[in-house]
Amino acid sequence: MALTEKEIARYKHPIAVPGMGVGVQEIFKQTRILVVGxxxxxxxxxxxxxLSGxxxxxxADYGVILEEDLHRQPIFQMQDLRKHKAKMASSRLWASNPWTKHYPLLLQVKPDNVMQLLQGFDLVIDCSQHLPTHLVINDACxxxxxxxxxxEVHNWVSWFGGFNMPDGKGGRTASYRCAAGTVDGYRNxxxxxxxxxHGLTGLGxxxxxIKYLAGVPGGLAGRLYHYDHLHNSVETHGIVxxxxxxxxxxxxxxxxxxAYGLEIVPDVED
Known part of the structure; x- marks a missing residue:
C-alpha cells in the first residue's frame, strides 16, 4: 500500500531515520493493531x-473516563469525563492523525468474543493490566x-514482553503462560x-x-523487560x-x- 504525497510529507522525518525509509513507513500503513485498554x-x-502511521x-475498552485517572491518560480532557474511553480516544487520535483509521470497540474482551475480535489484526497489544484478560487474549492468540x-505498571516498576511472535525459524516464541512465573515475581x-x-512503559x-515492524533483529520477540524507574535499572529475560x-x-x-477468573460486565449501552 503506497504512501500518498501528503503522507510522505507528513512522515518525512521518520522516513529519514537510517534503516527506516519509505518502504518501512508503508509497512506501518499496512499494519493493523488491536489495542485492548x-x-x-x-x-x-x-x-x-x-502518530507513527x-x-x-x-x-477495545468498555470503560468511561474518570477525573482521578487523567494524570496518566493524556489523550482525554476534562470535558470528556464520563464519556466512553474508546470513542473519545478514537476522536482525539483522529484529530492528531487523520491518516490512521481508529476503530472504537465498546466491549469487554472475553472468551465469547475474543476469537472473532482478533480477526484481521496483525498484532495485539493488551494494555488492560488485568491478569484474566491477559490469559484470555494469550490463549486466543x-x-x-x-x-x-x-x-503492566506497578508504582515505580514496570514490565512488558512479546509473546507468540515469529521466531525467524518458522515457529513461534514463548506464550504468555510460559512466562507466568517470571511475570508474577514483578507484580507489586x-x-x-x-x-x-505509565508513559515510559507505553513508549517503550x-x-x-516499531523495531519489530521494521525488521530489526532481536527486540521483543521472546523477551521480557523489567524496568525499575526509581533506580534507573532494566533487566532483560529471554523466555523459552x-x-x-x-x-x-x-x-x-x-x-x-x-476458569479465567474473569468477571463479566454488562454490555455497553451506547
Whole structure:
C-alpha cells in the first residue's frame, strides 16, 4: 500500500531515520493493531502508534473516563469525563492523525468474543493490566497464531514482553503462560500509580513495535523487560517456549470466563 504525497510529507522525518525509509513507513500503513485498554498504559501506546502511521488501530475498552485517572491518560480532557474511553480516544487520535483509521470497540474482551475480535489484526497489544484478560487474549492468540504484547505498571516498576511472535525459524516464541512465573515475581500491588511510569512503559512498547515492524533483529520477540524507574535499572529475560504448555493451550482453546477468573460486565449501552 503506497504512501500518498501528503503522507510522505507528513512522515518525512521518520522516513529519514537510517534503516527506516519509505518502504518501512508503508509497512506501518499496512499494519493493523488491536489495542485492548485505553488507560494509563493504553493511552501512550495508542498515541504513538497512531502518530507513527499505523494504518488501522482497533481500540477495545468498555470503560468511561474518570477525573482521578487523567494524570496518566493524556489523550482525554476534562470535558470528556464520563464519556466512553474508546470513542473519545478514537476522536482525539483522529484529530492528531487523520491518516490512521481508529476503530472504537465498546466491549469487554472475553472468551465469547475474543476469537472473532482478533480477526484481521496483525498484532495485539493488551494494555488492560488485568491478569484474566491477559490469559484470555494469550490463549486466543496462540490458537490463531497472532503475535501478542502485554505489560503492566506497578508504582515505580514496570514490565512488558512479546509473546507468540515469529521466531525467524518458522515457529513461534514463548506464550504468555510460559512466562507466568517470571511475570508474577514483578507484580507489586501496593497502592498508587504514576503517570510518568505509565508513559515510559507505553513508549517503550511502541518503540519495540516499531523495531519489530521494521525488521530489526532481536527486540521483543521472546523477551521480557523489567524496568525499575526509581533506580534507573532494566533487566532483560529471554523466555523459552514451554512446548507442553503451548500444545495444551492449542488443544483446549478458550476456557470459560469462570476458569479465567474473569468477571463479566454488562454490555455497553451506547
Amino acid at each position: 485505553t488507560g494509563g498504559l493504553g493511552c501512550p501506546v495508542l498515541q504513538y502508534l497512531s 499505523i494504518g488501522v488501530i482497533g481500540i 496462540v490458537v490463531q497464531g497472532v503475535p501478542f504484547i502485554t505489560g 500491588y501496593d497502592a498508587g500509580s504514576l503517570g510518568a511510569t 512498547i511502541v518503540n519495540e513495535v 517456549p514451554d512446548e507442553a504448555i503451548i500444545l495444551q493451550t492449542q488443544a483446549h482453546g478458550l476456557l470459560t470466563a469462570a
